[in-house]
Amino acid sequence: MNNLSINPELRQCIESKIFPIYEKNEGGHGLNHIQYVIDRSLKFANQFEDIDINMVYTIAAFHDIGHHIDKDIHEILSAKMFYENEDLKSFFNDSERLIIKEAIEDHRASNDTAPRSNYGKIVSSADRTTDIDTVLKRTHSYSLKHRTSYTLDEMIDEAYTHMCKKYGKNGYAKHYVEDEDYTNFLNAVDEFTKDKNQFIRRYKEINNIK
Numbered sequence: 001m002n003n004l005s006i007n008p009e010l011r012q013c014i015e016s017k018i019f020p021i022y023e024k025n026e027g028g029h030g031l032n033h034i035q036y037v038i039d040r041s042l043k044f045a046n047q048f049e050d051i052d053i054n055m056v057y058t059i060a061a062f063h064d065i066g067h068h069i070d071k072d073i074h075e076i077l078s079a080k081m082f083y084e085n086e087d088l089k090s091f092f093n094d095s096e097r098l099i100i101k102e103a104i105e106d107h108r109a110s111n112d113t114a115p116r117s118n119y120g121k122i123v124s125s126a127d128r129t130t131d132i133d134t135v136l137k138r139t140h141s142y143s144l145k146h147r148t149s150y151t152l153d154e155m156i157d158e159a160y161t162h163m164c165k166k167y168g169k170n171g172y173a174k175h176y177v178e179d180e181d182y183t184n185f186l187n188a189v190d191e192f193t194k195d196k197n198q199f200i201r202r203y204k205e206i207n208n209i210k
Contacts, residue, residue, distance in 0.1 A: 024068035028138030040126035121176035
């Protein structure tokens, strides 16, 4: 089992200087999501040998930091923001910093290739949602910010297509660790998306749409 004691100075630096930046992101990629990914990353780290928990924590903390700048390349921007951050350089050597940078770049579910390191596999897997209602909230929040010309029906159609493509049978959202919650979630999505009317009702209900 890995040592789960995060360097308190590293934690304080990230909480005070990095976390506030997440207020610029839309809700689905805000601080609540980051804390969710951090918690799952720390848990998954115990499935691997010789993992530095401070590196895992930092990757999870930075993985979506650039989303407000450009969502389409946010993983690249997030990695760059970590790599150029002067405050973080004192906590890691050059080799560790490169691994962190690559793991942030590799976290995105739509990437065609697997992460280059176990660190990337841990955080990429931790980034997977395990709750249907959370997906519906995140996709609606995304649409409100990035699909301002869409009608409600168009938002719902896109959300349904997104859920099917990402989490349905042969979906692109891969995971690389043992995760019973995610397996159960995928099975639930398969059942849930069989009835689109059910999807529409749930989408409206969870997002308080009359």
